[in-house]
Amino acid sequence: MKILVCISHVPDTTSKINFVEGDTQFDTQGVQYIINPNDEFGLTRAMWFKEKNGASVDVINVGGPETEATLRKALAIGADNAIRVNTPAKEAIQVAKEIVSVIQQNQYDLIIAGRESIDYNGGMVPGMIAALTGMNYLNNCIGLEIDANLATAIREMDGGKETVTAPLPLVIGAQKGLVEESDLRIPNMRGIMMARKKPLTVMEPQEMSEQVTSVSFEKPAPKGDVKLIDPENIDELIALLHNEAKVI
Amino acid sequence: MSVVIYAESEKGQLKKIALELASYGKAIAAELQTELVAVTINCENNESLGEYGVDKVLTVEHQGAFNAQQYATIIAEAARSQSVAVAVVSSSADSRFLAPLLAIQLEAGYVSNVVATPISTSPFQVKRSVFTNKAFNISEINTEVKLIGLSKNAFGLHPHPTTATVSSFEASSNTSTMEVQSVDQASDSVTIADAEIVVSGGRGLKGPENWHLIENLASTLGAATACSKPVSDMGWRPHSEHVGQTGKPVASNLYIAIGVSGAIQHLAGINASKVKVVINSDPEAPFFKAADYGIVGDAFEVVPKMIEKFKAFQAENA
Ligand SMILES: Cc1cc2nc3c(=O)[nH]c(=O)nc-3n(C[C@H](O)[C@H](O)[C@H](O)COP(=O)(O)OP(=O)(O)OC[C@H]3O[C@@H](n4cnc5c(N)ncnc54)[C@H](O)[C@@H]3O)c2cc1C
Numbered sequence: 001m002k003i004l005v006c007i008s009h010v011p012d013t014t015s016k017i018n019f020v021e022g023d024t025q026f027d028t029q030g031v032q033y034i035i036n037p038n039d040e041f042g043l044t045r046a047m048w049f050k051e052k053n054g055a056s057v058d059v060i061n062v063g064g065p066e067t068e069a070t071l072r073k074a075l076a077i078g079a080d081n082a083i084r085v086n087t088p089a090k091e092a093i094q095v096a097k098e099i100v101s102v103i104q105q106n107q108y109d110l111i112i113a114g115r116e117s118i119d120y121n122g123g124m125v126p127g128m129i130a131a132l133t134g135m136n137y138l139n140n141c142i143g144l145e146i147d148a149n150l151a152t153a154i155r156e157m158d159g160g161k162e163t164v165t166a167p168l169p170l171v172i173g174a175q176k177g178l179v180e181e182s183d184l185r186i187p188n189m190r191g192i193m194m195a196r197k198k199p200l201t202v203m204e205p206q207e208m209s210e211q212v213t214s215v216s217f218e219k220p221a222p223k224g225d226v227k228l229i230d231p232e233n234i235d236e237l238i239a240l241l242h243n244e245a246k247v248i
Numbered sequence: 249m250s251v252v253i254y255a256e257s258e259k260g261q262l263k264k265i266a267l268e269l270a271s272y273g274k275a276i277a278a279e280l281q282t283e284l285v286a287v288t289i290n291c292e293n294n295e296s297l298g299e300y301g302v303d304k305v306l307t308v309e310h311q312g313a314f315n316a317q318q319y320a321t322i323i324a325e326a327a328r329s330q331s332v333a334v335a336v337v338s339s340s341a342d343s344r345f346l347a348p349l350l351a352i353q354l355e356a357g358y359v360s361n362v363v364a365t366p367i368s369t370s371p372f373q374v375k376r377s378v379f380t381n382k383a384f385n386i387s388e389i390n391t392e393v394k395l396i397g398l399s400k401n402a403f404g405l406h407p408h409p410t411t412a413t414v415s416s417f418e419a420s421s422n423t424s425t426m427e428v429q430s431v432d433q434a435s436d437s438v439t440i441a442d443a444e445i446v447v448s449g450g451r452g453l454k455g456p457e458n459w460h461l462i463e464n465l466a467s468t469l470g471a472a473t474a475c476s477k478p479v480s481d482m483g484w485r486p487h488s489e490h491v492g493q494t495g496k497p498v499a500s501n502l503y504i505a506i507g508v509s510g511a512i513q514h515l516a517g518i519n520a521s522k523v524k525v526v527i528n529s530d531p532e533a534p535f536f537k538a539a540d541y542g543i544v545g546d547a548f549e550v551v552p553k554m555i556e557k558f559k560a561f562q563a564e565n566a
Contacts, residue, residue, distance in 0.1 A: 011379075013493050013494070013512065013513045013516070014512055014513075017379045017382040017383050019383070037493075037494045038494075092348070092358070093351070093357075093358075118379075118380055118493055118494070119378065119379060120378050120379075120385075121360070121361055121377070121378060121379075121380060122360055122361075123344050123347075123348070123360055123397075124347075124348040124351070124358060124360065125348075126348070127316075127345070127346075127347070127348025127349050127351075128348045128349075128351065128352055130317075130348075130349065131320075131348060131349045131351075131352035131353065132352060136317075136424075136425060136426050137316065137317065137349070138426070139316070139341075139344070139345040140341055140345065142487070152429070155345075156341065156488060157341050157342065157431075157433065158340055158341045158342070158439045158440075158441035158442065159433055159434055159437070159439030159441065159442070160431065160432050160433030160434055161431075161432050161433075161488075162313075162428050162429075162430065162431045162432070162433075163428070163429045163430045163431075163432075164426055164427065164428050164429065165426070165427050165429055166425065166426040166427075167425050173345075176487055176490065176494055176495060177487040177488075181481045182481075210390055211356075211357035211358075211389070211390055211391050212357040212358070212359055212387050212388065212389050212390070213387070213388045213390060214385055214386070214387055214388075215373060215385075215386040215387065215388050216385075216386050217378070217383055217384065217385050217386075218375075218383065218384040218385075218386070219382075219383050219384075220381075220382075220383070220384070220519070223537075223538065224540075226526075226536050226537070226539045226540065226541065226542045227540065227541050227542070228536075228541075228542050228543070228544065229541060229542070229543050230543075231543050231544070231545030231546075231549065231550050231553075234550070234553050234554055234557040235557060237525070237541060237543065237554075238557055238558065238561050240541060241502065241523070241525070241541070242561070245502070245522075245523040245540065245541075247444075247445070247501045247502040247522065247523045248445075248469070248502065248558075248561075
């Protein structure tokens with residue numbers, strides 16, 4: 001079985017969000033980058049298939065040279081090969097098309113992407129890959145087993161979950177719950193040493209797309225101060241929620 | 249030309265977000281001076297869409313369970329039959345699942361998490377939330393057909409009575425090799441996605457045995473229950489209740505956080521909620537900086553009083 005895990009290189013969750021160049025670019029100053037958490041759940045599940053079923057696991061990122069440290073981390077966690085498509089990731093459709101052109105050269109059985117990246121939160125790449133390749137697709141995936149050519153996957157829905165079977169090839173949108181938090185792996189020294197020798201192939205981009213372009217960024221308006229209410233005076237809270245906030 | 253919304257229903261009845269979508273679609277249709285068309289699948293009360301400005305409803309009968317690929321194909325066909333200019337879907341799990349498929353079928357530039365009506369329609373610019381509600385981005389859609397994913401609770405309900413004509417739409421058959429084997433859906437409790445009020449508990453509640461406090465307050469208010477990440481990591485509560493940057497987003501009218509410190513990753517996920525109340529014994533807890541109303545106090549004393557007082561308030565206002 002061949003698995004491709006899409007890795008988004010995103011700012012650490014504690015990063016300060018600021019913009020530069022007239023609020024048109026994200027300010028990367030002092031920002032630490034990590035593997036997108038949803039992708040990390042997917043990568044961890046891929047490692048399980050590697051260890052149990054001998055699957056081979058490739059990781060891919062569409063981005064500039066600065067994302068290679070994040071791909072190396074995925075290799076240190078245990079992926080076999082990394083691919084970087086050498087172009088800044090500008091929009092979901094562009095990223096999806098670049099990944100699809102790699103898929104078409106490599107015949108993967110399973111494509112894992114995160115449900116969404118925590119920077120732009122689009123939630124589009126896995127679905128677009130599926131639509132462009134005609135593969136089956138399951139989003140919000142919180143369980144995945146594969147037996148021969150048939151996947152059994154669990155999708156989290158609003159207020160519940162469903163179990164779905166789908167023949168491979170399959171694309172999933174991974175998220176928390178696909179593996180336990182305690183199963184996530186921190187690369188050890190041996191993994192980091194081995195990762196240095198693993199192949200990281202740089203490919204040139206195939207696609208040009210400008211379906212959606214970014215104009216500028218804005219920060220939310222600063223919030224007013226909290227109104228503190230005496231714990232002995234819950235009636236005041238209720239009155240405020242009823243008369244002022246009008247939410248009850 | 250038309251504006252087309254996918255109006256979701258559940259067990260044959262329109263969901264509230266379908267009416268919010270209609271309100272929003274109407275605002276765009278008015279701006280573009282065009283018709284507002286709704287596509288519904290297995291829905292029975294289609295006429296209600298007219299109350300929110302829908303001119304035409306195309307109803308589709310679909311055999312079998314929800315299937316994103318089949319639904320996307322149906323919506324794309326129906327939308328194309330109406331020479332769609334702008335298509336709008338909600339931010340429900342199902343709609344977010346099918347929207348990228350729909351975008352490819354319509355060759356539409358797709359922007360999700362949109363928080364307001366377009367800033368301009370020529371060029372077509374919309375505002376969306378990014379960095380999990382820590383910022384906004386103005387995006388321009390350059391394709392002929394545009395697809396918008398509307399953030400929950402971003403626009404609200406705006407009645408606009410019209411008489412909607414309802415007709416059935418025959419979608420061409422499309423088969424799928426995916427099969428739903430079982431569905432496990434809580435039938436009675438309110439979901440985080442649909443809830444107007446969410447009551448959330450953090451590590452400050454000390455253990456799962458104390459969750460009756462959260463549950464009782466939630467049921468008093470008709471609210472959904474939620475929790476912080478460590479609470480679900482420790483197995484006190486199911487993963488599906490974990491809210492925040494790596495969990496579910498919450499865009500309710502009222503979010504009540506009890507014993508939650510207010511870490512940046514938690515706040516990111518709940519920022520889109522309109523009004524935030526925090527109950528925490530530590531006056532230095534970061535949540536107080538993000539909240540509208542706060543009580544510095546022990547949850548074990550405050551929450552039972554809140555339940556009692558809310559019940560009294562409801563009895564008075566019933
Ligand atoms: C990559 C990453 C992603 C993350 N994503 C998320 C996410 O999506 N969602 C999320 O929630 N967290 C997330 N976190 C974790 C986050 O950083 C915090 O650790 C977490 O939110 C803290 O949870 P808590 O508030 O329940 O617990 P704590 O931080 O332990 O806070 C408990 C609070 O309860 C109060 N308290 C104690 N006793 C009482 C009492 N009797 N009455 C009232 N108050 C009391 C305390 O004063 C304290 O403020 C993430 C972390 C990382 C590194």
